[in-house]
Amino acid sequence: MNWQAFEENMKKASQGHEAPVDPDALWEKMQRKRRRRFFVWWWWAGVFLLGLAGAGLWWHQAGRNQLASQRTPESGLRQEAPQQHPSHSKNAKTNSLDPKADVPASQTTPRNTDKSQPSAPYLPKPAQTEHRKWRGHSPLGDLAEVPFSREKSRDPKEGSTRVAALEIPAAAVLSGADSAQLHKHNVRIAATSEQGAEQPSTIKTNAPSLPELGLNAVESDRLGTAYLSPKGFVDLFWAAPLPDPSAQTLLTPQLDTAEMAQKSQMPKDPRKHIAWGLMGGVYTWQRHTPGLDSFPYMAGQKLEAWSLGAICTVPLRAAWQLRTGVLLNRQTSVFRWEFSKSSIKPRTVTNNFLDGTSNTSVDSSLFVTVVTTRKIQQYNHVTAFGVPVELQYAKTFKNRVTLLPTLGIQGRIGQWGKGILVQNPVEGLVDRSFFASHYQKFFGISARASVGCSFPLGKSWHLLLEPSAIWDLTGRTNAAFKERFSQYGLQVGVVWEKK
Amino acid sequence: MLPIQTDVEALLKGCLRREPTAQRQLVRRYAASLLSVARRYTRNTAEAEDVLQDALLLIFEKINTYNPQRGSLEGWMRRVVINAALGNRRRFAFTREQSFDSPPDSQDFAPGVLEQIGFEELLALVNELPDGAREVFNLAVFDDFSHDEIAEKLGIAAGTSRSLLSRARKLLQDKIQRLQRHELASI
Numbered sequence: 001m002n003w004q005a006f007e008e009n010m011k012k013a014s015q016g017h018e019a020p021v022d023p024d025a026l027w028e029k030m031q032r033k034r035r036r037r038f039f040v041w042w043w044w045a046g047v048f049l050l051g052l053a054g055a056g057l058w059w060h061q062a063g064r065n066q067l068a069s070q071r072t073p074e075s076g077l078r079q080e081a082p083q084q085h086p087s088h089s090k091n092a093k094t095n096s097l098d099p100k101a102d103v104p105a106s107q108t109t110p111r112n113t114d115k116s117q118p119s120a121p122y123l124p125k126p127a128q129t130e131h132r133k134w135r136g137h138s139p140l141g142d143l144a145e146v147p148f149s150r151e152k153s154r155d156p157k158e159g160s161t162r163v164a165a166l167e168i169p170a171a172a173v174l175s176g177a178d179s180a181q182l183h184k185h186n187v188r189i190a191a192t193s194e195q196g197a198e199q200p201s202t203i204k205t206n207a208p209s210l211p212e213l214g215l216n217a218v219e220s221d222r223l224g225t226a227y228l229s230p231k232g233f234v235d236l237f238w239a240a241p242l243p244d245p246s247a248q249t250l251l252t253p254q255l256d257t258a259e260m261a262q263k264s265q266m267p268k269d270p271r272k273h274i275a276w277g278l279m280g281g282v283y284t285w286q287r288h289t290p291g292l293d294s295f296p297y298m299a300g301q302k303l304e305a306w307s308l309g310a311i312c313t314v315p316l317r318a319a320w321q322l323r324t325g326v327l328l329n330r331q332t333s334v335f336r337w338e339f340s341k342s343s344i345k346p347r348t349v350t351n352n353f354l355d356g357t358s359n360t361s362v363d364s365s366l367f368v369t370v371v372t373t374r375k376i377q378q379y380n381h382v383t384a385f386g387v388p389v390e391l392q393y394a395k396t397f398k399n400r401v402t403l404l405p406t407l408g409i410q411g412r413i414g415q416w417g418k419g420i421l422v423q424n425p426v427e428g429l430v431d432r433s434f435f436a437s438h439y440q441k442f443f444g445i446s447a448r449a450s451v452g453c454s455f456p457l458g459k460s461w462h463l464l465l466e467p468s469a470i471w472d473l474t475g476r477t478n479a480a481f482k483e484r485f486s487q488y489g490l491q492v493g494v495v496w497e498k499k
Numbered sequence: 500m501l502p503i504q505t506d507v508e509a510l511l512k513g514c515l516r517r518e519p520t521a522q523r524q525l526v527r528r529y530a531a532s533l534l535s536v537a538r539r540y541t542r543n544t545a546e547a548e549d550v551l552q553d554a555l556l557l558i559f560e561k562i563n564t565y566n567p568q569r570g571s572l573e574g575w576m577r578r579v580v581i582n583a584a585l586g587n588r589r590r591f592a593f594t595r596e597q598s599f600d601s602p603p604d605s606q607d608f609a610p611g612v613l614e615q616i617g618f619e620e621l622l623a624l625v626n627e628l629p630d631g632a633r634e635v636f637n638l639a640v641f642d643d644f645s646h647d648e649i650a651e652k653l654g655i656a657a658g659t660s661r662s663l664l665s666r667a668r669k670l671l672q673d674k675i676q677r678l679q680r681h682e683l684a685s686i
Contacts, residue, residue, distance in 0.1 A: 003668070003672070010618070010621055011640060011643070013618040013621075014535070014618070017618060018531035018534075019534040019538050019544075019547070020531070021531050021534045021548070021551075023523075023526050023527040023531075024527070026526060026530050026548065026551070026552065027523050027526050029548070029552055030526070030556060033552055033553075033556065034556060
């Protein structure tokens with residue numbers, strides 16, 4: 001064999017050669033590597049975003065300092081240190097609204113009555129009187145109203161808001177002094193700095209959908225990103241008063257649409273008051289037995305459950321609400337069968353006594369067969385009181401139907417009874433349990449999940465239909481018996497809410 | 500234990516849908532042969548397995564770029580493994596062309612010597628070659644790459660590739676001859 005033939009042979013051998021490998025172990029290693037890469041990717045993405053935010057903040061701060069250095073007394077801009085604004089410091093610490101101030105500034109407090117001073121930034125007249133309370137800044141400042149107000153020109157008076165924004169595609173809006181029709185799609189990374197003679201405890205409303213808190217802050221900076229279109233915007237903004245005496249920052253993600261703005265129909269909290277109701281349900285259930293099988297469980301038995309109780313729903317922030325209550329839950333498993341026993345009994349018995357011994361003779365022609373039938377009922381009753389604590393998200397569609405995805409836990413305390421009842425023609429119904437009155441108390445924790453639909457019934461009442469599932473997280477406290485149950489069914493309820 | 504799926508087309512479709520079951524079956528079916536490829540381009544089994552994992556993840560990610568009309572799935576995967584292995588190795592700095600005398604075919608072997616060398620032994624000998632020569636030898640002899648393709652893959656000149664192949668052959672022949680002498684001496 002020459003070298004060339006040798007190489008050919010090597011090549012052929014390599015084609016079919018297989019190295020020893022455990023494919024399953026290899027697969028597991030690949031999965032671990034894949035997960036690691038995923039986390040690394042997100043870690044770097046986080047670093048990138050933080051870097052971007054830091055750079056933006058630095059850039060904005062630099063611009064703000066430059067702006068401050070360029071201000072002159074003629075510009076009319078007040079440049080006051082935070083300590084000169086006790087209201088600012090005070091309100092910045094609380095960072096909340098004065099409830100009495102839930103009215104547009106233009107209707108209550110003139111923004112700047114001193115005619116010798118240039119007016120404050122543009123403050124459009126609110127179109128509606130319904131306003132939503134925001135616990136934060138307007139995300140885009142004055143620019144945020146652009147897609148909604150559609151105003152071609154704004155008050156050219158010099159404002160105290162300075163906005164530096166980078167838009168893709170570059171829109172004409174690069175400063176707060178003028179605005180332009182936005183493109184169909186806009187992405188904005190913006191940093192705003194606001195300094196002005198705003199009155200404390202007022203709200204200014206640039207657009208019905210975007211009530212901007214005056215936040216009583218004469219100085220505030222914002223940094224964030226937003227997607228805007230004529231139909232609405234989605235944005236994520238970080239806002240902080242600068243200098244920030246309270247060291248508070250606000251992250252205000254929000255979603256809004258132009259339609260809401262025009263109709264002034266901000267999404268309302270579906271529940272504004274505590275709602276009370278009654279709820280019941282019917283279920284089927286399953287048993288899970290990690291421990292010993294003490295449960296008389298047989299094929300064919302009916303596994304039924306029902307519940308009844310009172311609930312109340314407490315509104316939380318936005319569309320979130322908390323539901324709790326007391327529910328009586330009864331699980332039953334009943335297995336009925338008939339047990340027949342045949343016995344042959346003599347009809348006539350003749351006793352003959354011979355020499356003191358006893359003997360019995362039976363007339364075999366007179367035997368009869370007797371069948372005794374017993375009805376046997378094997379039962380389990382698990383009765384428990386549960387206190388659920390559930391978090392709900394309420395999403396209302398067309399002002400009619402409210403979807404209520406719900407997740408929560410419940411504590412259960414109850415009693416378990418099981419036994420056998422036998423009914424025979426002679427004795428009637430008799431308890432034949434191995435342990436008469438066998439009851440066992442238990443305490444457990446369950447998880448609950450449901451997706452409910454709430455339909456309005458008149459002004460204050462709602463009908464609740466709720467497919468529901470309940471899983472026991474803990475079994476009985478007895479170490480030997482750890483049966484857990486899962487329960488699936490439909491809950492129906494009526495809820496009353498004060499209007 | 501999952502059954503090994505024999506239908507490559509169904510396997511391919513499953514992988515295109517990113518089904519874990521199909522991906523796992525692909526691993527089970529081709530891991531051994533692909534590891535053999537990776538092993539030739541790496542110094543040890545651990546490195547080869549690492550390369551193979553990277554290559555398989557890349558295969559799952561890029562399997563939509565595989566064109567069945569241009570070759571078999573296994574051939575495509577072998578190429579991906581080779582690229583991953585080459586990418587994993589340090590980049591060679593071939594700054595100057597090297598030339599070697601005497602074509603390898605002039606080497607004389609005792610009759611039957613080449614026939615006696617098993618594939619595993621040969622792989623061990625190839626593995627002892629310097630990195631550059633080994634990779635060129637692997638690409639040219641085992642995987643049928645042209646010198647132009649090798650040059651493109653390794654970022655070297657085609658002439659360098661030829662030289663490295665000649666060098667690899669010569670070194671390999673020397674090793675085989677040494678092995679032959681050693682065996683003769685031990686008799």
